[in-house]
Amino acid sequence: MAGDTTYRYPGEHFVLFLTITVVMLVIALTATATLCASVLFVTLALLISFYTSRSAHRHLVENAQRVTPNSGPEIYPLIQTCKQRIRPGEVDVFVTPSRQLNAYTFGLSEPKAVVLYSSLFNVMDQDELSFILGHELGHIQLGHTWLNSLIGGMAGIxxxxxxxxxxxxxxxxxxxxxxxxxxxxGLLACRKPEKAISALIKLVAGQRSLTREGMELAYRKIDAEDDTWMGSLSEALGSHPMIIRRIQHIREYAASNQYRQLFR
Ligand SMILES: [Zn+2]
Structure with a gap:
């Protein structure tokens, strides 16, 4: 007789029910275990970065010069102005001897630290330094430093x-x-878009950009990067956008109503 299923073995449905229950339980258990392991992993990553950052801070205090009114009378006022404009909370600024042109920030607890490489002072003028310092203070104010540890930890799962x-x-x-x-x-700290842009160009081109021709040549090189697929690829795999894109974004922001209203 078609359609008649009464011949089904008596235990079949019950065992099917049991099987599904077991599968669900296993899924729930593994998901919980994965979740717990992930939370543990992120906490561990945070702890590690907290201690790394603390030991980096200690190392820095021993090797770099903290800027105070006495140790850096020529840049201390500039630092104060930038802090007033960005309001990042407690921050110590250090200068470390280096031939590289760079600056960075770290610290998960206050005071946070901004490190300026000494070569910056040979290449940048006061406004350009304000841009670079303001950029780092912005990272601090926006919580990028601790978010970086948290999200970096999550991305490392x-x-x-x-x-x-x-x-x-x-x-x-x-x-x-x-x-x-x-x-x-950085732009809000220096308030001069052209200085924000020249600071970015100088970061890449260094001493060569100190003459007018050098600056123009460096800009043309930076501009050309946008058209190459290598440029786009290395951008997608890098933590920093192409300089030319950063320059374009600064120009756009400087022309926006939002920016202009801030200084009305
Ligand atoms: Zn940055």
């Missing part, structure tokens, strides 16, 4: 390689957004 590549790309993408935000803070 062990997962299948395709998933971890995706996590890393997302993390780098967010990092590039942070750079645009920090550039805006």
């Amino acid at each position: 062990p997962s299948p390689s395709s998933a971890s590549a995706l996590l890393m790309l997302a993390f780098l993408w967010w990092n590039r957004m942070c750079e645009y935000s920090a550039d805006r803070a």
